[in-house]
Amino acid sequence: MSTTFTEAFYFDSLVWDWIIAIYLFLAGMSAGAVMIAIYLKRKVIVGYPASNGIIKATAILAPFGIIVGLLILVFHLTKPLSFWKIMIFYNPTSVMSMGVMLFQIYLVVLFAWIATIYRHELTQWLGARFPVVGKVLYWLTRFERAVELFLAFLALLLAAYTGFLLSALQTFPLLNNPILPILFLFSSLSSGAAACMLVGVVFFKESATGASASWVHRFERPVVLFELFVLFAFFTGLYFGGGQSQAAAMAAIGGGFWASWFWYGVIGMGMLVPLGLNAVSPAVVRHNRAFIMLVTSLSLVGVLMLRTFILYAGQLTTL
DSSP states (O other), X not given: OHHHHHHHHOOTTOOSOHHHHHHHHHHHHHHHHHHHHXXXXXXXXXXXXXXXXXXXXXXXXXXXXXXXXXXXXXXXSSOGGGGGGXXXXXXXXXXXXXXXXXXXXXXXXXXXXXXXXXHHHHHHHHTTTOHHHHHHHHHHHHTHHHHHHHXXXXXXXXXXXXXXXXXXXXXXXXXSOTTHHHHHHHHHHHHHHHHHHIIIIIISOOXXXXXXXXXXXXXXXXXXXXXXXXXXHHHHHHHHTOHHHHHHHHHHHSSSHHHHIIIIIIIIIIIIHHHHHHHHSOHHHHTSHHHHHHHHHHHHHHHHHHHHHHHHHTTTOOO
């Protein structure tokens, strides 16, 4: 078992390791949470959105995902002290460079959006000492709708970018796949929904029967089902592509360590078990905080396992 585990995580064609999988997971979770929170704020939440547990969760999770993800990336580089160069000198032909620029713009707009939501709290806290804060918040509030729409667009790009980043590795047939950004978009929405529910309901005490939590719960189920469909399309396309594409698909899900990781971890524990628990459990159980913590944790672990699986299994077969 130990030999199999070692060989699965360390092999000659490996370019990016598990650190990158965590980075991709955090970035996708941030983007998914933001897209969900924006919809809730505009269409579902009645009253002051700053008091909503899902919004509070997003205000913490979204910046956390990007900042920690970038820190992981910085310290994972061979020369972390030179990372500032990629944040200033952009290369339009580099997917990584364009991603860093996207992260920077996203983070600025994200903080601006959070500031508009909590403008009253920020004004009371900082306004007396820093009058300019009130002026900036007033200006942002005037353009709140534009900021929100732009942030939603950036979050959509960010969720898909995590797939484009891997698809840029052209020597790996499993990764160089146009369906990968779509798969990562839906897995971002799945992880964002699970994270919002976990933190919003369990830690910020948002009512599990309230409008926002109920909407997220209803939204998560079709997202996971469509994610399953995209996975089916992803591997079907590879298999019938023949040659190295077929070899990559069989190496990933046909047998061995990563096939077990995929079928038992990603599909079983991360998708089918949460779907099954939600389907067979009565409403009183589904609204229990312990049940929500269990199901959302399984979903989050499943998405992380999916990102890890795609990263490692995708690098097993080269052209």
